Amino acid sequence: MELNVSTASQEGHAVVTATGELDLYTAPRLQAALAGLLREQVDRIVVDLSGVEFCDSTGMNVLLAAMKRLKEQGGELELAAPRPAVRRILQVTGLDTVFT
Template identity: 70%
Template sequence: MELKVSTRSHAGYAVVAITGEIDLYTAPRLQQEFTRLLQDRPGRVVIDMSLVEFCDSTGMNVLLSALKRIKEQGGELDVAAPRPAVRKILQVTGLDSVFTVHEEVPQEFLITEGS
């Protein structure tokens, strides 16, 4: 399955919306997006995982790497709206206590057209 990643930035924060599966084959695409995004030094990044069907350990490592880098820059990274399968991986690995996990993308991060 193809991985689609889109980033919307606004006023010092960014929402990274991911669609598809994050695995050994697709993780490099996500890594590239985080590398590009973190060059802009956003203060906060929210990862919208509402359309992620699957995420393996490679994908989790990409997320952890992004978290580490953004914290080094003084920023924050949150995970939003993980589906049950992804939430279970976060819980089993203990990463649900490493990331701030939201049930949905927080209202203040919803970027509407024209804003």
């Protein structure tokens, strides 16, 4: 499976939409998109996960690293609309309380 990533930014905030499976092989696509936005100094990133069917630890690490870097820059990262399977992973790992 593949991961498609698109970004849209305006007035200091951005929306990243991911569709497909977020895993060891596809996570670099999301990482590249997030890194590009971080270089642009956006202060808020919303990652739309409504189209992500699966996410492994590599994908979670990409999201955590981006959140940490954005917080260091005074911004915030939000996860939006995760599917039940992804939401379950967030809950089991305790990351649902980190991404609030």
